[in-house]
Amino acid sequence: MGAAAIELTDVRKVYRKNRIEIPVLEGLDLRIESGTFVVLMGPSGSGKSTLLHLIGGLDQPTSGRVRVGDYHLEEMTERELTTWRSRHVGFIFQMYHLVPVLTAAQNVELPLLLFRMSAAERRERVRTALSVVGLEDRMDHRPNQLSGGQEQRVAIARAIVTDPEVILADEPTGDLDAQTSEGILNLLNLLNTDFGKTILMVTHDPKAAAHGQRTLHLDKGVLERDTMHAPRAAAAASVN
């Protein structure tokens, strides 16, 4: 195990709504080692997404420290966070969030537009990312010409095309059937084992949780349980 890729120290997050304070995370401490696949579970409303957003630089903690790699996110401005996100994290959402008017290849290319990069290099990277997710032959398809599982694969390609260290996935299989979910999870395993990505995935599904090496249970803003388990044998097996 290498150095901690992600480190949260005494993180509090309080939402304020009409002068009523809603505490979501209460003094959370967490270390995630580089290259691990961590699963985050917990009841609805326990703050899982909130935690993911803090680590992804989409939101700032009310207090406490959030370090990802060499960056202390709580010290950064919104503008700095925007640039940071484009270079250091890949996001995967339950709803895929693909741009409907763009092709699979153009969707995957989007994050690369934020880099100084030749069109040829972008094309090459897009091709590679799409081949990793097994959709090389669907480059020119629009989202509405793809199945849910394929859409999520395109979204994964978009998350990895910039080669970020950390991948954050919020219920990536929440909208998919069991068999398709299995394919997506195996793909995440592959990104973890073969590409060394640090992955933090939120899920409600215990079967999905079995794909990780470590499971965190969040309840009412505090970490209840932290279970380590041996990497699954399946992880190295077939992606599909």
Place this chain on the structure above:
Amino acid sequence: MILPLTYNFRNLLVRKLSTVLTLTVVSVLVLVLTVLLSFAAGMHGSLAASGSGRNVIVLTPGATAESTSLLTPEEVGRVVQTPRVARSADGQLLMSQELCVQSSIPRREPEGFTANVGVRGVDDAAFDVHEGIELVEGRRFTQGAPEVIVGRAAQERYANLHIGGSLDLGRLSNRTFRVVGVFTAKGGALESEIWAPRTIISDVYVRPLVTSALLRMESPGAVPAAIEYINGPTVKLQAKSEPAYYDDLATTSRQIVFLTTVLVVIMAIGAVFAVANTMYSAVDGRRREIAMLRTIGFSRAAVVTAFVIEALLVCVTACGLGLLAGQLVDGSRQDYLSDQTWTVLAYESKATPQVMITALSVAVVVGVAGSLAPALRASRVRLIEALRKA
């Protein structure tokens, strides 16, 4: 750091109806603006330099232009009594009876189009009464011969008006006249006309009466008294000083230009709202997409730019369409406006670089003004809320 144009383009294609509506609104705006600009440009100068302060023009009471005036010989006879009208060296009273008609003749360009030109039938006296008429090429027409002299502006606008050229005039355009001279009128309105012997014009157009009489007074000081006399009970006609006559003509034109300007401004405001409306619904329909773009690292500025560019894409295309439509209307336009008010105007309706630049600027301003607020709303989309499952 900007999104590719295909992204904007495809989004426009997806919402076809609203794109077409916005396109229509902005192209009509550009079309009306182009027409306005060409009128305004034509008006500039051509009326200002017309008329002499020593001259009095006589028309039918109530007529605002020569085209709506008719004087009988008996009425002209009463005018002759006006005190202090100047006389020529050989003792002739300096009064010019004139017959103004409109005729449709071929334009120089676009080829195959015709336009109305003012044809003025005059006697030799006209050259002593009108001030500043100067023959710059050729000679005067001979009374009784089918000959014309043409104003320099008319020569530039209509086909075949070089010396030795010919044109067909008359009620049935069945009489051929030869061009024998070219004249200037100090840049005034008369330079847009064609002059011919009055008796022949009267003949070929079957118009036995005259449309106006122009008097040259002994001095500018004699003008007010003459006007009072002609407007009074003895003559019962309408008299104006010549500059006042052209000024009144210009007033009509100015009013039209003013009203068109008001129309253009209202249309522009309407277009801004039309653009804003469609862009607001575009933004609202794409909140999640915007949140995703911001999440993967696109800045607020990139989002603003994307939406402004999307609106500009429509507005600039509409500008092109409007200018194109302006070219199609062009040329045949003068035929609709056969009132003399317009005939005397040496306006051109070509899409000159200035017209194009102005039209483009207006289209760009409308695009930016209409899309800025929606684009800012887009840039302020709350990421976490927008990303959440519906």
